[in-house]
Amino acid sequence: MSRALMLHEDAPRARVVELEDNQLPDLPVTVDIERSGLNYKDALAITGRGKIVRDLPFVPGIDLTGRVMSSESPDHQVGDEVILTGWGVGERHWGGLAERMRVKPEWLVARPEGMSAEQAMAFGTAGLTAMLCVMRLEEAGLTPQQGPVIVTGATGGVGSWAVQMLAELGFEVHAVSGKAEQRNWLMSLGAYEVHLRSDFEAKGRPLEKSRWAGAVDTAGGQVLANLLAQMHYDGKVAAVGLAAGADLPTSVMPFILRGVSLLGVDSVMINAQRRQQVWQRLASLPANLHSRMQLETVGLDALAERAEAMLDGTISGRVLLDPS
Numbered sequence: 001m002s003r004a005l006m007l008h009e010d011a012p013r014a015r016v017v018e019l020e021d022n023q024l025p026d027l028p029v030t031v032d033i034e035r036s037g038l039n040y041k042d043a044l045a046i047t048g049r050g051k052i053v054r055d056l057p058f059v060p061g062i063d064l065t066g067r068v069m070s071s072e073s074p075d076h077q078v079g080d081e082v083i084l085t086g087w088g089v090g091e092r093h094w095g096g097l098a099e100r101m102r103v104k105p106e107w108l109v110a111r112p113e114g115m116s117a118e119q120a121m122a123f124g125t126a127g128l129t130a131m132l133c134v135m136r137l138e139e140a141g142l143t144p145q146q147g148p149v150i151v152t153g154a155t156g157g158v159g160s161w162a163v164q165m166l167a168e169l170g171f172e173v174h175a176v177s178g179k180a181e182q183r184n185w186l187m188s189l190g191a192y193e194v195h196l197r198s199d200f201e202a203k204g205r206p207l208e209k210s211r212w213a214g215a216v217d218t219a220g221g222q223v224l225a226n227l228l229a230q231m232h233y234d235g236k237v238a239a240v241g242l243a244a245g246a247d248l249p250t251s252v253m254p255f256i257l258r259g260v261s262l263l264g265v266d267s268v269m270i271n272a273q274r275r276q277q278v279w280q281r282l283a284s285l286p287a288n289l290h291s292r293m294q295l296e297t298v299g300l301d302a303l304a305e306r307a308e309a310m311l312d313g314t315i316s317g318r319v320l321l322d323p324s
């Protein structure tokens, strides 16, 4: 028997339930979960404010880490420390906001040597995605010498990791946030300057004064359109989120007059080799990055309320689940 947050058709939508092992999905590897993350997508699923989950009842949670409790796969032995992110888990397949879950072997990556469960989920999908953005920008040729970079949604999971990682790599990082009161924290993460989100929300011109060599954008919508208009010649933008909207009211001008590159970043379906590569890179980051991250660890019973808070924009950093 194990506990899980389960979403239902009837109210209240999100309830903590007890499940027998034979009620879990019939998949080969059973993981005892040590930590999971509460991500933006999970908040949309839990509250029902976004169409993330179609079939109810459903256990949400797009990432988890834990130990293999039983395995019918030669690739995973009992006791192995594993991480799962993406692959539609928490969307089409039952996810990590639970004490125990049964999963497919190919979804799992080994937790890097020396990385604790808490550190793994402090990164979680957010840290993995932030590192994917950094690698996309690097692979496109961006270097700190080319000029400042900008990160939107900077107090969120993806944004706050992106600020830290880019600062660590020597970039002059400008953070955009809706939370003026988090300025000091963002500076402690390595931000060179913090800008108010409201400065980026009004409709601007197709091309503005060029300000940024690179960008990580978690907002989409008008915010992304304005960033594109402010990029340097040959600027590079990693587009990763839609906190401000899924539309993109831009023109071709930044692309055809300044050679700006818009780089899409997806963390859900990237292949196993790339995942392993990203986790190794995360493991190589200095441990003091973790001490600066704002972490809030909650139990299963608190998740529904924290999901509402996340969508209301009042959370900074990462919210973790300790299901024990």
Ligand code: NDP
Pocket: 039, 040, 041, 125, 126, 129, 152, 153, 154, 155, 156, 157, 158, 159, 176, 177, 178, 179, 197, 218, 219, 223, 240, 241, 242, 243, 244, 245, 265, 266, 267, 268, 310, 313, 315, 316, 317
């Ligand atoms: P969080 O909820 O942790 O962070 C989102 C942040 O966006 C908030 O903290 C806030 O930061 C900012 N924000 C909130 N509302 C708005 C708004 N109306 N306009 C602009 N910014 C806003 O979420 P995550 O960091 O987990 O995810 C961020 C985005 O990235 C989401 O859209 C998510 O779906 C997407 N994502 C995409 C992935 C992929 O594979 N492509 C993987 C993971 C996430 P502040 O107050 O500092 O501005």
